Amino acid sequence: MVIMNWKAIITTALCVFLTTACSKQLMPPEIETSANASNESDFTASSENNSEAQGGMAGGFFSEEPLAENSSSFGSAGSNAFGESGAGNNSSDSFGNNPFDSSSQGAWDPNTSGSSGSSGSSSSDFGSSGSGSSGSGSSGIQESRLQDFQASTSLKDIHFKFDKYDLDSESRTILKGNAEYLKNNPGMHIEIQGHCDERGTNNYNTALGERRAQSTKQYLVSQGVNSSNVHVVSFGEEKPFCFESGESCWYENRRAHFMVSK
Amino acid sequence: MVMILLLLVGIGMAAPQVDIDLERETRKKVALAITDFVISDSGSDVLGIGKEAKKILQKDLILSEWFSLLPEQVFEELEKIERSSSKVDYRNWRQVGAQWLIKTEYRLTAKGKGQIFTFRLYDAVSKRFLLGKRYKASRDLLRKTIHRFADEVVMQLTGKRGIAETEIAFLNQEKSGKEIYLIDFDGHNLRRLTHDNTVNLSPAWSPDAKWIIYTSYAARNPDLIMIDANGKKKQTLHRLPGLNTAAAWSPDMQRIALVLSRDQNSEIYILSSDRELKRLTRHFNIDTSPTWSPDGRKIAFTSDRSGTGAPQIYIMDSLKGDNSKVTRISFGSTYNDNPAWSPNGDQIAYTSRVGKRFQISIYDLNTRQSKVVTKGPESCEQPSWSPDGRFLIYRKRENGRHNLFIQRLGGSESRQLTFSDQGHSPAWSPHNRD
Structure with a gap:
């Protein structure tokens, strides 16, 4: 119960902090625009621009108009809207599929997003440098995201029961050993990866992997490991260690896997 | 009967909005005749675009599960007779078993980068012209053009746009x-x-x-x-x-x-x-x-x-x-x-x-x-x-x-x-x- 209360307080604090951080737009969207992104899309969007000359390599043209029963099929070339003159036409419709038409995108559009100017060097910051979405607060959510992690033989993985994320006594014993090692190497940052077996659905397993990694982290912290040195990520069922269908393999895949900073 | 009512509604409005939910009604598929796509004037189609386009349309309308296609040999003769004229003899089409009929003309654009399709949809049962559409599109949008028309055909039947273009x-x-x-x-x-x-x-x-x-x-x-x-x-x-x-x-x-x-x-x-x-x-x-x-x-x-x-x-x-x-x-x-x-x-x-x-x-x-x-x-x-x-x-x-x-x-x-x-x-x- 005591643990629950402690959790609730931390959670609430985080909530307030993060909500504040986000509402202040400390978390600008990162813009990644490929080299040809400024080109027009595959479809020339506006109906005034359906001439054949438009569009370049990828560019097509399209126009559509209703037709009366007895009207001539193609009209007289040159003079009507479907002539080859390339002049604008009065088509009633077009493939309006231009993603750069900002009018209909609203605030989600990278083009119209107010804070797009902050892409670039700061875009991958994630706490350890003090900027980015997690800000420079002292909360435990600070992560060593900029670091690369590698496998290590010093820290042993633990395994879980099917659809469970709680730690059995064997796991606790292993984690106590891991905690001792980490306390003796206080500068070491680690990543705990939560994994699941292939059974179950992807979404649920992604959440379950997160729970496994989190419960592992919480136990390490309870053993005196510095929370801010522990980064958590769930891979759900996406990165199996073993690729066959069967309990021995599934057991292998239901694990919390440890990586250490390079 | 429901179908005929729907068709009347469809004709009466530019964009039919029919509230009747047809999804769960089991209904017979509409027997549809799709004639060959006729190249207009004296043009030639060495690339076989008309044939390809017809196949796309046939598949779209079969996949919609609203239509059954009439075997082509059933209306071969009729198609030949009508090819030279713009007349549609609804009685003859009804006689060979067609409920709906699609006639298509097309030609390639002068610069050869695209084509123009002219579709006409007829109802042989109620003896009516239902829908005419003309599309001009570049070659890379051929499939999309045909899908667009297929969805119009479905809309004529159900009041709801089809999904061939999705x-x-x-x-x-x-x-x-x-x-x-x-x-x-x-x-x-x-x-x-x-x-x-x-x-x-x-x-x-x-x-x-x-x-x-x-x-x-x-x-x-x-x-x-x-x-x-x-x-x-x-x-x-x-x-x-x-x-x-x-x-x-x-x-x-x-x-x-x-x-x-x-x-x-x-x-x-x-x-x-x-x-x-x-x-x-x-x-x-x-x-x-x-x-x-x-x-x-x-x-x-x-x-x-x-x-x-x-x-x-x-x-x-x-x-x-x-x-x-x-x-x-x-x-x-x-x-x-x-x-x-x-x-x-x-x-x-x-x-x-x-x-x-x-x-x-x-x-x-x-x-x-x-x-x-x-x-x-x-x-x-x-x-x-x-x-x-x-x-x-x-x-x-x-x-x-x-x-x-x-x-x-x-x-x-x-x-x-x-x-x-x-x-x-x-x-x-x-x-x-x-």
């Missing part, structure tokens, strides 16, 4: 991860959208079909990414440490429901277009897989709040979340996920464990009953609705191979759409026309 986004497992691909409803035009070389999850369309949001591990954390459907532009939409997953755009496109684990547990949040976050679920257990009702007022989601390891489907208010009544809708199965709210609003499809397999179930909000709609020894998962609400696409696992299948509601046959053996997480596009 496409499906899905994940394909590659050596380096899962990448997003797109494929047209008819199984053509397969193309790769992302080159992220990492694990990607749960693609979802924007309501205007111009964007796809998905979760990517490209930055070593499951972040929410937004990419345009042409693959030319993308941005990171949300990247808090931990999960930024299972995102779903609200029907009005102003909000995104997504799962964050910033509270060390997966909870459902609403991200609004001004980047404000609002937490919806407040429960110690796992909450995930949000899906919006078409009116945007409710969200169905997955939670194991009734038992860890046994996720069930729930419905909550999209503004109040766990602060108001939350209703469980899945019973009788120990594991359920992937709710998908139907475009018509009255059904929710989801993945449900039946015995040792997964099957697709559909919950009816009126009767409050669920019904398993797939069967067989293979696992079926991850349902997604066609925008007209008549079809579901899902992933089927056979001997370790994963492919996507399309099945009409009320139909027992399914059609295999992908053949890579590595297809996952299908997401059916909304209608992508303005």
Whole structure:
């Protein structure tokens, strides 16, 4: 119960902090625009621009108009809207599929997003440098995201029961050993990866992997490991260690896997 | 009789809006004659575009499951006689068994980069000209042009736009991860959208079909990414440490429901277009897989709040979340996920464990009953609705191979759409026309 209360307080604090951080737009969207992104899309969007000359390599043209029963099929070339003159036409419709038409995108559009100017060097910051979405607060959510992690033989993985994320006594014993090692190497940052077996659905397993990694982290912290040195990520069922269908393999895949900073 | 009434309504209005819900009525398919596409004037078609276009149209209208095609030899003579004139002898067409008739002329554009199609749709039963359409389009939009007309034909019949022009986004497992691909409803035009070389999850369309949001591990954390459907532009939409997953755009496109684990547990949040976050679920257990009702007022989601390891489907208010009544809708199965709210609003499809397999179930909000709609020894998962609400696409696992299948509601046959053996997480596009 005591643990629950402690959790609730931390959670609430985080909530307030993060909500504040986000509402202040400390978390600008990162813009990644490929080299040809400024080109027009595959479809020339506006109906005034359906001439054949438009569009370049990828560019097509399209126009559509209703037709009366007895009207001539193609009209007289040159003079009507479907002539080859390339002049604008009065088509009633077009493939309006231009993603750069900002009018209909609203605030989600990278083009119209107010804070797009902050892409670039700061875009991958994630706490350890003090900027980015997690800000420079002292909360435990600070992560060593900029670091690369590698496998290590010093820290042993633990395994879980099917659809469970709680730690059995064997796991606790292993984690106590891991905690001792980490306390003796206080500068070491680690990543705990939560994994699941292939059974179950992807979404649920992604959440379950997160729970496994989190419960592992919480136990390490309870053993005196510095929370801010522990980064958590769930891979759900996406990165199996073993690729066959069967309990021995599934057991292998239901694990919390440890990586250490390079 | 119903059909004739509908046709009259269809003729009377420029854009027929028929409220009668036809999906669940079993009705005979309309017998349709599609004549050869005739090249106009003295033009020649060395590329065989007319033949190709006719095939596309035939397939579209068969796949719509509204029409049966009249065998061509039945109307061969009649077609020959009428080819030289613009007259349609409705009685003769009725006599050979045609209810509807499509006549098409086309020619290539002068510069040869495209073609102009002129379609005419007739009803031989009520002896009426129903619809005429002329399209001018570049060569690369040939398929799209034909799909567009096929959807007009369906609209004449049902009052609702067809789905030949829609496409499906899905994940394909590659050596380096899962990448997003797109494929047209008819199984053509397969193309790769992302080159992220990492694990990607749960693609979802924007309501205007111009964007796809998905979760990517490209930055070593499951972040929410937004990419345009042409693959030319993308941005990171949300990247808090931990999960930024299972995102779903609200029907009005102003909000995104997504799962964050910033509270060390997966909870459902609403991200609004001004980047404000609002937490919806407040429960110690796992909450995930949000899906919006078409009116945007409710969200169905997955939670194991009734038992860890046994996720069930729930419905909550999209503004109040766990602060108001939350209703469980899945019973009788120990594991359920992937709710998908139907475009018509009255059904929710989801993945449900039946015995040792997964099957697709559909919950009816009126009767409050669920019904398993797939069967067989293979696992079926991850349902997604066609925008007209008549079809579901899902992933089927056979001997370790994963492919996507399309099945009409009320139909027992399914059609295999992908053949890579590595297809996952299908997401059916909304209608992508303005």
